[in-house]
Amino acid sequence: MKYISYFFIAIASAFLVILLSLSSCSPNHKATTNQPMAMKDQPQTADTTVKIRNFKFEPANLAIAVGKTVQFINVDEEPHTATATDGTFNSKALDTNQTWNYTATKPGTYPYICSVHPFMKGMLTVTNKKN
């Protein structure tokens, strides 16, 4: 009967699928490779940088003075954001190699997350202007 061959195809494809899926359970580590075109000229000069890499803000804790500018750059394949939990700043979506600059306006401590991966956490501390 024809059905017998269908049955064998089903079994064979099931095994193939198991094998292939087992071998593919780890994430794509190439995703985090740095791209050479990462740094493009920015119209606004940043004083310091937070790199978003491997689903982490680097450095996770940063202090800058009022009036200074921090640049967030996403080098992951996944999109991320830098979103202050109190709404003070929000980068919107940063795709691979996109940057976003934030100039600090008010002293304080600003915990922030990635709104796409809210388990990613950072802290921006804004200090009074030094003269």
Next chain:
Amino acid sequence: MQRRKFIEHVGWTGLGIVWAVGANGLLTACQVGEPNAQKSSTTSPFSFVQISDTHIGFKKPANEHVTDTLQKTIDAINALPTPPAFVIHTGDISHLSKPEEFDQAKQLLSQLKVPLFTLPGEHDTIGDRGKAYEEAFNRKDVKEGLQVWDQAGIHFVSLTNVLDFGATGTGKLGEAQLDLLSKDLANQKQDTPLVVFSHIPLYNLYPKWGWATADSAKLLSLLSPFASVTVLTGHIHQVIEHSEGNIRFHTAAATAYPLPAPGHGDQPAPVKLPENNLLAVLGFRTVEVISGKDTRVDQHALG
């Protein structure tokens, strides 16, 4: 040989089996038979379709053709032998919440021959708390993220858990939405079957990656008195099943790309598979409510 042909042949004998596999490597067998063949009652079955995580706008190696895989999904749904009552999209319609991504998704989804319900994922609310999403997919009856409706004796509940986040980075429903739901459920009979939708899973699936909802305990206490509760979510791009009491949880496959099984690897980053294996982990599901207590959930892989 074409797969559909295969299904039609063996489906007729009542032995049809579709193999579906999650990115977690778990294999699930789903029976595909002629729906009426396995039923003794004469009432027509009520069924609907869930799709999830279409990520229109995604162009990375894990799937450079997310519009093609969505098109395949739509074609397969339109070709179902029993047309579903509706299709629900459980979020991450877009990849970056861009208006042009929503437009493209909307155009593709407009080919569905049955009504479409949607709810937002965290990729649909980036930077604007879902404003662009709401403009594209106007949801009139939504209050505090909650939408409820009744169909075929089933009470449907659609929840939003991507606008605020718990302290550890999990999803959150919020007090206002839970209060509304509490009032709504107080008016339901406890033998009414409930079907609940959201984007992020509504139990502690893998909190380390945010695969949980911070205030889900309160939700589950509202749901637990009901005799039959089916919870269908997206977000994790793989099929995982779980139950607590009378509540059955099912996460959905994506139509865009797979994510690793919980804890496999350091981050929940897209998994790159060879083309044919990719189609095997993408797809949609049909849900058939057979009686007040029985719900049948079938996976349909794209390849």
